[in-house]
Amino acid sequence: MSKNKTEIAPQLKEDLLHQFEATIDSFEAKESPFFVEKRKKAYEEFKLLGFPDNTLESWRKTNLKPFLERAYDIEYLPAKTTSPKESIFQCDINQFDTDLYTMLNGEWIEGANGVTTYDNGTIVANLSIAKLAFPDLFKAHYGECVINERNGLIALNSALYQEGYFIYVPDNVEHNTNLQMVNIINSEQSIFTNTRNLVILGKNAKLKLVHCDDSINNNSSFINNVTEICLQEGADLDLYKLQNKDDEAIVMTSTFIRQAKDSNLSSNTIVLNGGLIRNDTHVSLNGRGANADVMGLYLVDRKQIVDNHVYISHNVSNCSSKQVFKGIVDDQAHSIFNGHTMVKQDAQQTIAFQNNNNIQLTTKSKIDTHPFLEIYADDVKCSHGATVGQLDMEAMFYLMQRGICERNARMLLMSAFVRQIINEIALPTMRASVDELVQKRLKGELSACEQCSIQCIDPDKPIHFDIDISKI
Amino acid sequence: MLKIKDLHVSVQGKEIINGLNLEVNKGEVHAIMGPNGTGKSTLASVIAGNESYEVTQGEISYNGKNLLELSIEDRAREGIFLGFQYPVEIPGVSMTNFMRTALDEIREYRGQEPLSAAAFLKYMKEKKALVEMNAKLNNRSVNEGFSGGEKKKNEIFQMAMLEPKLAILDETDSGLDIDALRIVANGVTKLKSPENATIVITHYQRLLDYIVPDFVHVMYDGKIVKTGDKSLALKLEEKGYDWIKEELKAK
Numbered sequence: 059m060s061k062n063k064t065e066i067a068p069q070l071k072e073d074l075l076h077q078f079e080a081t082i083d084s085f086e087a088k089e090s091p092f093f094v095e096k097r098k099k100a101y102e103e104f105k106l107l108g109f110p111d112n113t114l115e116s117w118r119k120t121n122l123k124p125f126l127e128r129a130y131d132i133e134y135l136p137a138k139t140t141s142p143k144e145s146i147f148q149c150d151i152n153q154f155d156t157d158l159y160t161m162l163n164g165e166w167i168e169g170a171n172g173v174t175t176y177d178n179g180t181i182v183a184n185l186s187i188a189k190l191a192f193p194d195l196f197k198a199h200y201g202e203c204v205i206n207e208r209n210g211l212i213a214l215n216s217a218l219y220q221e222g223y224f225i226y227v228p229d230n231v232e233h234n235t236n237l238q239m240v241n242i243i244n245s246e247q248s249i250f251t252n253t254r255n256l257v258i259l260g261k262n263a264k265l266k267l268v269h270c271d272d273s274i275n276n277n278s279s280f281i282n283n284v285t286e287i288c289l290q291e292g293a294d295l296d297l298y299k300l301q302n303k304d305d306e307a308i309v310m311t312s313t314f315i316r317q318a319k320d321s322n323l324s325s326n327t328i329v330l331n332g333g334l335i336r337n338d339t340h341v342s343l344n345g346r347g348a349n350a351d352v353m354g355l356y357l358v359d360r361k362q363i364v365d366n367h368v369y370i371s372h373n374v375s376n377c378s379s380k381q382v383f384k385g386i387v388d389d390q391a392h393s394i395f396n397g398h399t400m401v402k403q404d405a406q407q408t409i410a411f412q413n414n415n416n417i418q419l420t421t422k423s424k425i426d427t428h429p430f431l432e433i434y435a436d437d438v439k440c441s442h443g444a445t446v447g448q449l450d451m452e453a454m455f456y457l458m459q460r461g462i463c464e465r466n467a468r469m470l471l472m473s474a475f476v477r478q479i480i481n482e483i484a485l486p487t488m489r490a491s492v493d494e495l496v497q498k499r500l501k502g503e504l505s506a507c508e509q510c511s512i513q514c515i516d517p518d519k520p521i522h523f524d525i526d527i528s529k530i
Numbered sequence: 531m532l533k534i535k536d537l538h539v540s541v542q543g544k545e546i547i548n549g550l551n552l553e554v555n556k557g558e559v560h561a562i563m564g565p566n567g568t569g570k571s572t573l574a575s576v577i578a579g580n581e582s583y584e585v586t587q588g589e590i591s592y593n594g595k596n597l598l599e600l601s602i603e604d605r606a607r608e609g610i611f612l613g614f615q616y617p618v619e620i621p622g623v624s625m626t627n628f629m630r631t632a633l634d635e636i637r638e639y640r641g642q643e644p645l646s647a648a649a650f651l652k653y654m655k656e657k658k659a660l661v662e663m664n665a666k667l668n669n670r671s672v673n674e675g676f677s678g679g680e681k682k683k684n685e686i687f688q689m690a691m692l693e694p695k696l697a698i699l700d701e702t703d704s705g706l707d708i709d710a711l712r713i714v715a716n717g718v719t720k721l722k723s724p725e726n727a728t729i730v731i732t733h734y735q736r737l738l739d740y741i742v743p744d745f746v747h748v749m750y751d752g753k754i755v756k757t758g759d760k761s762l763a764l765k766l767e768e769k770g771y772d773w774i775k776e777e778l779k780a781k
């Protein structure tokens with residue numbers, strides 16, 4: 059990387075490097091050299107890389123500069139939180155039938171932190187404690203599938219991360235409660251956090267995991283998250299990501315998934331709202347018979363930007379993968395989909411499929427879609443496609459001829475368009491709830507914190523679902 | 531009920547209907563026949579308010595109102611129903627959601643309370659029985675994967691649900707086997723009352739054995755060129771349209 063190109067946000071970079079230099083002593087005091095060495099290496103990488111800018115192919119469409127040039131409180135310490143935690147979390151209505159673990163401003167809330175060990179041996183813990191408690195698991199898996207060189211944000215995270223979650227499901231355990239990890243930002247300061255998660259599923263282990271990024275107020279915030287997921291032989295993970303952030307929020311997530319033989323990943327990312335949301339999903343299919351379904355839905359309007367980058371690498375033969383993303387883009391919003399499926403030379407009998415369908419509601423909105431297959435094996439079944447369209451006018455006329463007004467006719471067609479993705483959600487309560495949230499979002503009636511399980515703004519507010527008569 | 535005067539319609543600059551007149555009163559059944567491509571479906575679409583067609587001249591009044599000023603949905607709420615020649619498939623929209631939304635809006639327009647979920651389902655069941663439709667209809671997407679016959683029955687089912695004042699059935703009989711034809715015709719007959727009117731657009735006399743028309747119109751080249759009673763339909767069935775063309779030439 060050339061030193062003389064003009065970097066974006068040089069001041070923020072400088073501040074973060076200083077922050078690292080000021081904190082390294084305390085890292086050394088708390089962590090084993092295994093972690094400290096990784097941090098130091100990542101620090102050097104970040105120093106070299108800086109923040110990703112438009113000259114990088116994968117950042118050509120998304121310009122971070124204006125977002126990074128805001129003033130952030132990088133020295134943010136959890137203790138500065140002004141909101142009384144008790145009142146925020148008094149109400150833990152559980153919408154999705156899940157075990158709920160909550161992080162506020164990048165830190166685990168009181169009472170939830172520590173190590174939870176289920177009877178079947180499954181462990182949920184905050185990262186800082188887990189690092190000390192399970193050194194062997196970390197040695198085997200931590201940092202194994204992250205590629206810092208890809209972009210400076212990942213290196214930055216690897217250098218400076220403080221907290222996050224750790225989940226371990228032992229071999230042959232089908233974990234029977236769904237886990238929901240909620241990451242809430244509620245701060246008077248404009249905070250910049252680096253959160254880090256590690257999820258390990260042992261051989262033939264099974265888990266359904268819901269990851270929520272929520273925000274409560276309208277201050278700008280920057281979440282830079284890295285999640286590593288390791289699926290061992292025959293493991294099966296359903297991963298749902300729900301993102302309902304305010305219009306000032308910036309969320310960068312980089313998820314690295316390593317899959318062994320016969321493992322299965324089903325990931326579904328639903329973006330309901332946010333200022334700038336970028337989700338990078340990086341899957342390595344390393345064992346025969348592994349399957350990855352990476353799906354997503356995004357609904358953006360006003361000046362929101364959502365960017366989904368998916369990279370699936372077929373490294374061995376007989377694996378399958380699917381990328382299906384759908385989006386509705388309104389006002390002056392901008393959506394980017396970049397799906398890259400790499401089929402390596404040895405990956406014979408690969409089945410890979412990519413599809414991205416968009417509805418563009420206005421001429422001022424912008425949709426970039428780029429499904430891309432890179433194939434070096436000769437015996438494969440691969441296909442890709444992308445569409446950008448408007449609502450079907452014949453269908454509109456048909457609906458309106460039955461007395462349905464234009465607004466509702468549009469609603470019906472838009473809901474129908476997104477249904478395919480919602481129907482893939484395997485948790486019935488969550489599916490119903492997401493369906494409801496999406497309806498509200500399309501009608502413009504969804505508030506930023508509505509989807510959040512905490513429901514702190516109005517704890518008395520009943521959770522209300524209209525009966526869905528189509529299911530009778 | 532419906533008065534069309536000197537109607538001219540163009541699509542993409544091409545005139546399809548040129549000087550059409552038609553009057554339909556309540557209680558009446560009108561049949562419109564005519565060769566392909568003469569503008570029958572265009573006429574139906576214009577009455578329903580399809581905006582791809584441009585009315586360049588003439589007027590349409592409906593129950594004393596200027597129909598051309600009403601929106602598509604208001605025409606429907608005022609009781610105009612179009613049974614489509616080619617019903618549109620709408621993947622992902624269930625029949626129940628579709629009909630529930632439509633009925634709620636029509637009832638609201640008429641100042642009626644919405645039906646409860648239970649009452650709605652009961653009502654839907656009754657109407658399904660009328661057209662002998664499959665019980666599984668509710669969860670299916672609108673027309674998606676329906677056979678030709680099912681699509682046409684579905685049009686009559688929707689008509690039964692919405693209880694229109696003026697129903698225009700555009701070739702609802704085409705492509706139906708004799709059983710389906712009987713079901714469709716029975717449905718239409720049962721829904722007939724002295725208060726409503728029906729326009730059936732058809733190629734075949736056979737439907738008119740069930741739904742007996744008061745008037746039969748022949749449409750040719752964008753105009754109604756001949757009007758008679760049901761015997762005209764029999765004559766068309768027997769002799770085709772050539773004799774009409776001859777008559778027109780002679781004029």
Ligand SMILES: Nc1ncnc2c1ncn2[C@@H]1O[C@H](COP(=O)(O)OP(=O)(O)O)[C@@H](O)[C@H]1O
Pocket residue numbers: 541542546565566567568569570571572573582
């Ligand atoms: N949307 C359209 N765009 C272009 N031409 C059309 C359109 N709709 C109808 N037409 C033309 O108008 C004429 C009449 O069509 P139509 O009303 O469907 O006839 P009919 O129903 O009597 O068979 C045909 O020549 C047809 O090709």
Ligand SMILES: [Mg+2]
Pocket residue numbers: 570571572615700701
């Ligand atoms: Mg026609």
